[in-house]
Amino acid sequence: MLDNFVSKSTPGSFSTVVSPLRKSIMLKKLQQFKAIMAYKNSENLGDIAILESEFFGTKVSSIVASKLQPIVGYYPAIDLNQLS
Numbered sequence: 001m002l003d004n005f006v007s008k009s010t011p012g013s014f015s016t017v018v019s020p021l022r023k024s025i026m027l028k029k030l031q032q033f034k035a036i037m038a039y040k041n042s043e044n045l046g047d048i049a050i051l052e053s054e055f056f057g058t059k060v061s062s063i064v065a066s067k068l069q070p071i072v073g074y075y076p077a078i079d080l081n082q083l084s
Contacts, residue, residue: 029055
């Protein structure tokens with residue numbers, strides 16, 4: 001049963017097999033890193049900050065989150081004729 005979880009790489013040492021979930025997490029992190037690097041060469045500095053905070057797992061403090069709660073889901077009306 002142990003053979004399902006561990007593969008023998010060299011005599012006397014074992015390396016763990018990477019689970020599909022871990023592979024998926026690693027792939028997501030790689031994709032996030034590539035996106036950050038692509039945005040570094042653009043002028044979208046706000047986007048870089050958001051991507052980096054997601055990549056590093058930065059969380060919003062509870063004080064800030066409570067102050068932002070009233071505007072969750074708010075979208076202003078956009079007059080497309082005025083924009084053109």
